[in-house]
Amino acid sequence: MTSLYATAENRPTIERDVVVIGAGPAGMMAAYTLKKAGKSVAVLEARPRVGGRTWNGKVQDASGKEHFIEIGGQWISPDQTRLIDLVEELGLTTFSRYREGQNVYVAPDGTRHTYSGDQLPVSDTTATEIDKLIDLLNTKVTEMDVTQPWAMPDAAQLDAISFRDWLKQHSDDQEAIDNVSIYIASGMLTKPAHTFSALQAILMAASAGSFSNLVDEDFILDKRVVGGMQSVSLKMAEYLGDDVYLSSPVRQLDWATTDPETADALNNVAADVRNGVVDDGAPAEVTAYSDTVIVQAKTAVLAVPPNLYHRIQYVPPLPREQMVAHQHISMGLVIKVHAVYETPFWRDKGLSGTGFGGGRMVQEVYDNTNYGPNLVDDHDAENPHGTLVSFISDVHAETMWALPAKERKQRILAELAAYLGDEALEPIAFFLSDMAAEEWTRGAYATSYDLGGLSRWGHLQNRPTGSIYYACSDIAAEGYQHVDGAIRQGELVAGRILERLQ
Ligand SMILES: Cc1cc2nc3c(=O)[nH]c(=O)nc-3n(C[C@H](O)[C@H](O)[C@H](O)COP(=O)(O)OP(=O)(O)OC[C@H]3O[C@@H](n4cnc5c(N)ncnc54)[C@H](O)[C@@H]3O)c2cc1C
Structure with a gap:
């Protein structure tokens, strides 16, 4: 079969052992591991940069000074050991989030309370x-075995009930429900708690070791990479050199021959792969057609978020179970808010900058001041600036995007002020990360299944299809939806491919 992409002229065709599609942390790790093991690779990346949902960015203040921000993923927790080791291997260093002083809790009635430790200052009954x-x-x-959540004895029941309703089954204290819910709903999956299952919520917690780890912000938001998390992918790109092809979205992937037994001459249906491909994972001939180069390889790593699988035309089409399953996976939605101030004023008031408020539009805020210097081009100088980061999830994000920019900014800053005082109303620079507007991501932080989807189709997500292997943080076990999970996935599929290519 031919198509526009297969027949377009003026692109070189190259041959490699493995073609990796997507230069996020998962794809980069797969390619880095394979190349270190002596295999030839080509990484095809749609964007003009590597790093995917990790992205070192900048924001300008009124005087023209540029301040460093991390538009995408940034924090590392102590359990994310594969990422921690890789950071060290790549010669990068980390620093801890500022957390000295009192935290702030804004109660449902709008009253503001300071506290220290993990225990929110709520009534004894709610606590x-x-x-x-x-x-x-x-x-x-x-x-739960985090590598196969669908195998849990009550997986189907837990997948048939929304996380919100599951919490309601076990408590009638709304403040307690809101404050437990935020750690998974707005805080991680970035979807309302009625749209995903209790099983999906348990997977989120299991992938971090326990639910208590998610609640402990000192654990989950522990460290950042000096120079930004995208540096992890940039360092691997240095090693890969010319093997990374930027601005090269893959439009078509030829991966198997059709199965003549499935042709239906009576109804004029061409042969397809409905009977599946025997020996999934075995090397075969694959051809990836991108905008700049065509790669012929023995195997492919599809390292893009699952919500984008359908953007590629597969020849022949993927087997029916994959085509069905992929329709039940979608991105969450969250705005990451960056507000830069002349100084970290909250520290002078004895505040850590950490604030929580279950049920509010901005349910969490943190001190996100950079390591040492904050200016983009002034790496050695000390400077006094402080940065806050906060998050606006799901329906609240939609409400914000529907507002005119000025009103949106005022509403968001008023929320920050509710936690940390009126000084928060006057940032010198302000930026909203909007990965939902990014064609090659389309949401944030990551993807998850519809209600009922994880128990039904989860078992397919890591299984190769013919010679196509899947790698992404969104289908990881440990480190699910995090950079650590992406790194683990990249390394895992590289290991499996190396075994098959022996
Ligand atoms: C705002 C935000 C905050 C986050 N915060 C954290 C955090 O603090 N800590 C943490 O650990 N994680 C965080 N994450 C999640 C983390 O960034 C992701 O889990 C991680 O980047 C996933 O890596 P990946 O390689 O699996 O996918 P991605 O990073 O999405 O990379 C996939 C790549 O594939 C490319 N691509 C897509 N389609 C094609 C195609 N057809 N052809 C070629 N290339 C294609 C994309 O352009 C992209 O570069 C955050 C994410 C966001 C968006």
């Missing part, structure tokens, strides 16, 4: 309910 829900979730985590 007991929160502890009960956390214990329940921790128990469910111990029952």
